[in-house]
Amino acid sequence: MKRIILTGILALFTGAACLMAQAPAPAAPKGPQPKSKAEVEALQALQAAAGDPDKTIAACENLITKFADTEFKAIALYMEATAYEKKKDNEHMVIFAEKVLEVAPQDLQSTLLLAKYYAINTRENDLDKEERLTKGEKYANAAMANVKVAVKPNPAISDTDWEDAKKDFTAEAYNDIGLCNLTRKKYDAAATNFKAAVEANSRPEPAYMVRTASALQAAGKNDEAIVWCDKIIADANAHPQIKGLAQTVRAAAVKGGGKAPEAK
Numbered sequence: 001m002k003r004i005i006l007t008g009i010l011a012l013f014t015g016a017a018c019l020m021a022q023a024p025a026p027a028a029p030k031g032p033q034p035k036s037k038a039e040v041e042a043l044q045a046l047q048a049a050a051g052d053p054d055k056t057i058a059a060c061e062n063l064i065t066k067f068a069d070t071e072f073k074a075i076a077l078y079m080e081a082t083a084y085e086k087k088k089d090n091e092h093m094v095i096f097a098e099k100v101l102e103v104a105p106q107d108l109q110s111t112l113l114l115a116k117y118y119a120i121n122t123r124e125n126d127l128d129k130e131e132r133l134t135k136g137e138k139y140a141n142a143a144m145a146n147v148k149v150a151v152k153p154n155p156a157i158s159d160t161d162w163e164d165a166k167k168d169f170t171a172e173a174y175n176d177i178g179l180c181n182l183t184r185k186k187y188d189a190a191a192t193n194f195k196a197a198v199e200a201n202s203r204p205e206p207a208y209m210v211r212t213a214s215a216l217q218a219a220g221k222n223d224e225a226i227v228w229c230d231k232i233i234a235d236a237n238a239h240p241q242i243k244g245l246a247q248t249v250r251a252a253a254v255k256g257g258g259k260a261p262e263a264k
Contacts, residue, residue, distance in 0.1 A: 031153060032071030039067050046076065053083040074104040081113060090117060106146045112172055115139035119179035133180040140173040140180075147173075164202035171201035175208055178215070187219035206238040206246075213249045222253035229253065 034040045042063045049055035060080040064073055081096035094117060100110035118136030122129055147169050152162045178193035194212035198205065213228035229250035232238050238246075 032075070034072075035067070035069070039063075039070060042066060043072065046079070053086045056080065056083040074100050074107055077103065078107065078109050078113075081110060085113070090121065093117065106149070108143055108146050108150060108169055111139050111143040111146060112169065112176070115143060115173060115176040119176040119183075122180070122183055124183060124185075129183070133183060136180045137177055140176040143173040144170055167200055167202040171197040171205065171208065174200055175211070178211060182211075182215060185218075187215045191215035191219060191221070204235065204237075206232050206235055206242045210242050210245050210249065213246060213253075217249050217253045222256055225253040226250055 034043060042059070046056070046059040046063055049059040057080055060076040060083070063070060063076050070076070077096050077100045081093050081100065084090075084092040084096060094114065097110040097113045097117075100107050104110075115136050118132050118139065122132040122136065126132060147166050150166060152159070157165075174193045174197035178190045178197060181187075181190035181193060191212055194208055194215055197208040198212060201208065209228055209232050213225045213232070216222075216228065217225035229246040232246035233243055233250070235243075
């Protein structure tokens, strides 16, 4: 839900539809607005490209190139970044996510996209490990700061949904910091941040819970790890793969020696 809320696509195409119908714009519109029929057509092409990374990239470039003053530049750049992410082209994903922040420094989506990238894709033996993990933490902390001042991007979003989305963004940032500490093998710090993610999220999230259990078990806090694992195993909504991880972590915690595979 949080990804959909902040893309602004609903507001984008609602405004575009009004322009196409030559209807007067709503009073005091919120969010970006197209400036011409040609820009509307470029935006519609971008919408039609959804789901196809290559077409999305081409449509984004078309919009940004033909309409240099478009108010949708940050949105288009973010969509281009996520299209490259789908193509597993992380180099270009990072480039375009950083371009979003040049246009909109407090953009939550791109900040978290970068935090997640560095948290997940940094390995223990990387020569630039600490530099990359520091970047991941920087972006995660920036996201948490930005959430506090974020304004609801679309009046059609209910206040409840918006508050839930902000909680989920905060939880995602804590999770990324936890992952960074997991790579550093700072298991106590990792567990603290994973717990914070569990507490911040708008609903129970077994993935954060199993990472909490894994970090606790790796830190030698086996009794605490077992408690978390039991919660996950008893959760009817937990994915079977996550339950399997919880069972593995629990078995290692019961044994009291060694370390289960990290739930990363």
